[in-house]
Amino acid sequence: MSTQQALTSVDVRGIIAKRDLVVDLIRTACVVLVVFVHVTMVGVAADDAGIRVTSPLQELDWYVAATWIGQVMPLFFVVGGFASAVGWRSTVERGGGPRDYVATRLVRLFRPAIPLFLVLAIGLGTATLLGTPTDLLAEVAFGIGSPLWFLAAYGITQCCVPLMARLHERAPWATLAGLLVLAAAVDGVRLATGVADVGLLNLGPVWLFAQQLGFLWADGWFARRSKVLLLGIAAAVYAVLVPMTSIGLWAPDMLQDLNPPMLPLAFLAIAQACLVQLVHAPLTRLMRTRAAQGTVFVLGRDGMAIYLWHLPLFIALNGIALFIGVPFPDPGSATWWATRAIALVVVLAAALGVARGLRRFDRPLPRLVPGSDRPAWPVIALAVLCTIGPAFAVMQLHLSFWLAAVGAVLIPMGVWCLSRTVPAVGVRRI
Template identity: 80%
Template structure:
């Protein structure tokens, strides 16, 4: 093909990319940022530290409240996070295709963006847990602290799996969106049935696919404008029906009414919750859009959203470290659950977010994306990408199953950088001879 012939093709691709970017929904950025902040706030209210004559005691004041279980039906935002992730994934995939890229380019780019910020975290955790073990820290205390620090890492495994599936799932969505959603829902139900029949919680790990891919497919519908074309009345009815369905299925003793208990491994109620949450977001989409036209909202979303993944990964280790420093210097701790303690939660949230932002800015080198492919180049072949995916997703999956420990942190500190390095490699595109 001559240069004159290729110029119109390049111009059309550039126009396609600009068109895709122009469709960016700032409400998605707002929701993604709000979800991260809400997760941080929930953890700030779930960890109460008290220093007394008998030593240090850790309680969970939030879970002791009588309305806590009911609140999880609103505060469990992970299904919504995967929905907005599906929206962003659909836009990202179409942008990749419009630039002339393919599935390998998309998967490599997304995995690097997800796991490169985790490299310093696994390294610090391995060093810290190794030192604590060498100093003779009581195993029970160390295991409890490590469990808390590592609890958010499940998200890396779950989201990484869904990102690897995006090119395939988009094709299914384009061919048969409703059959795909129905099949995923049936699979999620079947996995839960096997889990209940066998009594093995490990069987539920199979639902890392169907449940979160279902939520992601809902995001594909959102990106297509399906929810925007529905009336508010219909959306409210569907959302209400979803919540109404949760009442009987969480009352028969199989699924927990506490949506946090249904999280790891994920269970069917979270898929139902994804539908209701997506509908409710569209109901308030117009006022949220007006909010995102203000400079204050745009600034807050930019500052917090830019480092959202790093804030999410680091907030619990930092919160535990800040509590440790406060205990060491003798800061008075109010009784967890008291009026004074609750009044200080807003201050704790602001301080934690501030420190997390400072850490994120210090680690910004790890948050850089993969550069665009040059003409004639492509990402490594699928076998190499598969190895890289195992290296990056594997340690987070092990944390989800076995909980964090020195050995698991060391595994992550070694494998995640190796996987990211493999993902950054490029090879000649198909049909391009190496010179």
């Protein structure tokens, strides 16, 4: 590519995005909202009939409508796409390549999961030895393991960033259209055959589509659009979603469309990206305040740890409360809803405490020094299987002692492989 062509490309796509504090705010808000949804979705009742687990949130009349706003995972992948575009361009600028990017991102994603899988293996193994009822243990393990699908899905999208970035540079709109068609095709095959597992193929197209929207965000595409156009696009998307989710092919409950991911989530990502840009200016002003910056710094710095640990801690805290005889309000009652803010604060505080204690597991890989490189692709591929594999198995088979134990062994192995360095091509190690 000539210098003139390169300059033209920069003019078209915009200057490489610098750090956008709104991205940090949205990422942090998404994590907090996920925690809040879970503390309102899980209700523990303890009475003469025994211990019961209910879902008060899902019993509300407006729950399904609320998922059209509260389902923030598409937006999370859009934000992740913005960060991935900036990270990939930074890697290329300093002379790195795909192996460097994949290794760096997967280590940052999976290193905090090492202590979690170890604790889960010990906890589930101990509970089994103590004779915990199988049904109760399975229900608890299912709840604890439910957020771990994100490790597999996000890990897959991160592995694809170098390829998807190139496709975005060459044909951004064709790439988006192709992903949307693929997502629709997967859903079509799933619905025609009745084989739910076919939908797992959409871990690629649906979340990569949302990630590509993040690439557009990093290019400044949304910022250059008028508010009227953005609002019109968002309204049109929601207008399309209404009939889509009303004919029986897809559920109107956007949380139900999450696992496996379905086509409506790709459309939801478009609307959410447009709506975020509509409020970008006021959010930018908000992020100029010390209070907002401090909150985002405290919570955002340990966002992955909070996400990974909040459900195990929430369940453990409920167990401790039951053991010491703390009275539990009736799930769904006015008293129970009034205590949800307290539950949110307690869970966030506990998760932050755990995150601070495990900070060494959250450190990023150091940058490559001159003359060094990441391992060869076969080693990278093995490491990808060791890290993403256990999270994918939990997503598909649900958490158990054996899956936790396998993850506690394989994930550290994968992270170790990704953390190794080898001499660069043409360099001999002395």
